[in-house]
Amino acid sequence: SPVASATNDSVPASHHKVLIFGGGVSGVIAARALHDKGISDFLILEARDELGGRLISHSFGGKVIENGPNWIQGTQTGSGPENPILKLALKHGLKTQFNDYFGSITTYDPDGSTDYIDIFNNAVDKYTSLVNSAGARVGKSLVDLTSRSGYLINRANAHTPQEQAAEYYQFDWEYAQTPEQTSWIASSWGNNFTYVPEAGGFSEDNLLSIDQRGFKYFLQAEGDEFLEAQQIRYNSRVKNIAHSDSQVRVTLDDGQTFSADYAICTFSLGVLQNDDVRFEPELPDYKLEAISSMTMATYTKIFLQFPKKFWFDTEMGLYADSERGRYPVWQSLDHENFFPGSGIIFVTVTGDYSQRIERLPDSQVKEEVLGVMRQMFPNITIPEPLDFFFPRWFSDPLFRGSYSNWPPSFFSEHHDNLRANLGRLYFSGEAMSQKYFGFLHGAYDEGQNIGTLVAQCVQGGCVSLKSVQLVRNAHPYEI
Ligand SMILES: Cc1cc2nc3c(=O)[nH]c(=O)nc-3n(C[C@H](O)[C@H](O)[C@H](O)COP(=O)(O)OP(=O)(O)OC[C@H]3O[C@@H](n4cnc5c(N)ncnc54)[C@H](O)[C@@H]3O)c2cc1C
Numbered sequence: 001s002p003v004a005s006a007t008n009d010s011v012p013a014s015h016h017k018v019l020i021f022g023g024g025v026s027g028v029i030a031a032r033a034l035h036d037k038g039i040s041d042f043l044i045l046e047a048r049d050e051l052g053g054r055l056i057s058h059s060f061g062g063k064v065i066e067n068g069p070n071w072i073q074g075t076q077t078g079s080g081p082e083n084p085i086l087k088l089a090l091k092h093g094l095k096t097q098f099n100d101y102f103g104s105i106t107t108y109d110p111d112g113s114t115d116y117i118d119i120f121n122n123a124v125d126k127y128t129s130l131v132n133s134a135g136a137r138v139g140k141s142l143v144d145l146t147s148r149s150g151y152l153i154n155r156a157n158a159h160t161p162q163e164q165a166a167e168y169y170q171f172d173w174e175y176a177q178t179p180e181q182t183s184w185i186a187s188s189w190g191n192n193f194t195y196v197p198e199a200g201g202f203s204e205d206n207l208l209s210i211d212q213r214g215f216k217y218f219l220q221a222e223g224d225e226f227l228e229a230q231q232i233r234y235n236s237r238v239k240n241i242a243h244s245d246s247q248v249r250v251t252l253d254d255g256q257t258f259s260a261d262y263a264i265c266t267f268s269l270g271v272l273q274n275d276d277v278r279f280e281p282e283l284p285d286y287k288l289e290a291i292s293s294m295t296m297a298t299y300t301k302i303f304l305q306f307p308k309k310f311w312f313d314t315e316m317g318l319y320a321d322s323e324r325g326r327y328p329v330w331q332s333l334d335h336e337n338f339f340p341g342s343g344i345i346f347v348t349v350t351g352d353y354s355q356r357i358e359r360l361p362d363s364q365v366k367e368e369v370l371g372v373m374r375q376m377f378p379n380i381t382i383p384e385p386l387d388f389f390f391p392r393w394f395s396d397p398l399f400r401g402s403y404s405n406w407p408p409s410f411f412s413e414h415h416d417n418l419r420a421n422l423g424r425l426y427f428s429g430e431a432m433s434q435k436y437f438g439f440l441h442g443a444y445d446e447g448q449n450i451g452t453l454v455a456q457c458v459q460g461g462c463v464s465l466k467s468v469q470l471v472r473n474a475h476p477y478e479i
Pocket residue numbers: 021022023024025026027045046047048052053054055067068069070071072073236237238239266267268271276277299300301393397398399401402403428429430431438439440441442443
């Protein structure tokens with residue numbers, strides 16, 4: 001075949017108006033935006049064998065569980081803005097259930113069930129003071145610091161294991177990194193605008209997908225409404241993206257090439273940070289700095305199935321270990337609202353702890369988790385689990401982590417530069433969303449925005465996104 005040993009000079013397998021790299025939420029919604037503007041000559045190149053991206057479901061213990069996103073985070077307040085993921089979920093009849101994070105929780109420490117709900121509630125107040133004081137800093141244009149500095153300045157630091165577990169639940173469980181690793185300013189609306197209707201967000205509610213077609217169903221069903229078979233290529237792994245004044249040309253790992261007038265790259269921040277995909281010419285310094293200055297955090301759900309439930313009747317459990325972040329947040333799926341009788345429970349770890357367990361064999365992680373359960377339930381002989389599973393997001397070359405997080409050295413100019421197009425090559429995806437980075441609706445919002453922008457390009461009204469060559473704010477030591 002003329003393309004089997006293709007180099008970048010070879011004849012492309014096909015030429016299109018637009019190529020879309022990645023078939024996650026951003027890629028599919030960008031495709032829909034093109035379709036809505038009457039553009040049908042586009043091709044989605046996706047490495048996996050289905051649409052959905054990080055929406056990956058898994059059969060576990062007779063149920064379909066979610067390796068990745070599980071919640072529609074923020075719904076709608078009154079007639080205010082509606083989370084677009086909720087809208088699609090309702091449209092396609094996705095089965096979801098309200099998840100009561102704060103009102104249905106049992107607390108544990110190494111002595112078993114110990115009531116520290118007062119400490120838990122106090123951590124909610126401490127987090128609120130962190131968020132409000134961050135907002136005040138933004139108003140005064142004060143420099144960013146870490147969220148840990150913010151906690152300290154607010155005299156709201158966590159000391160005991162119980163305080164640390166309660167803080168973790170407020171903070172790391174959402175950001176997937178520690179307060180030390182996270183910007184204080186970024187917390188100013190409580191991790192971007194998602195939960196704040198006054199700022200264009202939705203509500204504080206979280207709906208857990210329990211749909212047995214998988215959470216991904218809402219996206220695949222939406223895709224089915226407008227995508228034609230020839231507009232998607234599955235099992236197509238992009239290795240090289242070359243762009244010039246006249247076109248974008250992409251090479252797959254099997255050597256095939258495709259070209260287009262414009263392209264939208266939706267690969268995760270983690271993929272862009274690694275060398276999984278090469279750019280030609282190499283990314284300019286300002287783009288590389290922007291990509292490198294945001295963090296790809298990792299969030300890991302570890303699933304266990306037992307012959308029958310022996311744990312709390314609440315939806316959530318919190319375990320305070322002497323080591324902060326060690327198997328802290330537990331969620332019962334064997335609950336009347338979710339999968340009653342399933343015997344399934346999962347525990348979540350994040351950040352560096354996620355990276356740590358990815359390096360361990362499953363058997364060791366399982367033993368550690370069971371060890372924690374023995375401490376949480378000292379009067380119960382913990383049976384051998386029927387099933388055990390956790391995904392390794394950080395090691396997965398298609399994702400390299402779970403979602404983006406904003407470190408204190410990240411400036412809004414970096415975000416502009418992250419989004420900025422390089423000529424005919426545009427970028428989209430969760431990390432590019434200034435309002436909702438980290439979330440499904442962030443990926444949606446950017447897909448819609450960038451898809452619409454590229455449609456304008458195709459129709460002759462191209463707009464370039466703003467960027468700056470140098471992000472400045474350093475004040476060198478005055479000696
Ligand atoms: C564990 C976890 C929990 C989460 N929880 C939630 C939650 O509850 N609620 C929420 O709103 N958000 C949550 N998120 C975040 C949410 O999943 C993302 O924001 C969203 O899915 C990102 O969509 P995207 O289209 O930007 O990127 P992706 O979904 O990553 O899409 C990019 C696509 O590119 C493909 N790809 C990558 N490399 C290549 C290559 N070289 N060639 C071809 N294709 C390639 C990938 O296979 C993927 O399909 C969670 C994420 C994870 C991992």
